[in-house]
Amino acid sequence: MDDLPQPEEPANLKFLRRLVTTLTAVMIVGVIVIIALLVTALRDTGPALPDQITLPGGATATAFTQGAGWYAIVTADDRILIYNRTTGAMMQEITVDAGD
Template identity: 55%
Template sequence: MVGGVLVVIALLVIRLSDDTSAPRLPADITLPDGATARAVTFGTGWLAVVTTDDQILILDSETGALRQSIQID
């Protein structure tokens, strides 16, 4: 039983320390003038920034370039 617990702990440490699944952020993200970030979410190859002026900005996760802007009504 003690061996099983040690194996589970070892697997958790190995799995949680794996850094490859962490989101990649560009070194510099520039939002349009007057935009302030309220929330951020990550996808594969992109990130979305919700701004305080009710916009969703879709940015490229490698370059930080703006891909799309969506106005929330």
């Protein structure tokens, strides 16, 4: 019984097996690349924040945002205080009309 020849695979079945193996390898490499990119992107410390901000008149900060050369603080009394990032000097004060 051991003398029987093994049946040969059809050519399209060989091609399909190679294709599935190749696609599996490409998918594994792709997942590894995506994980590496996420780790690299999430390792970034982000923008530098000022160490200390002195608000005028005992104002209380409720929000903070920043741009290229400035940062802004929204206060509880509906004001936006815009400061120079380099010098820390207040550049502008905007009063927000809540419309109440």
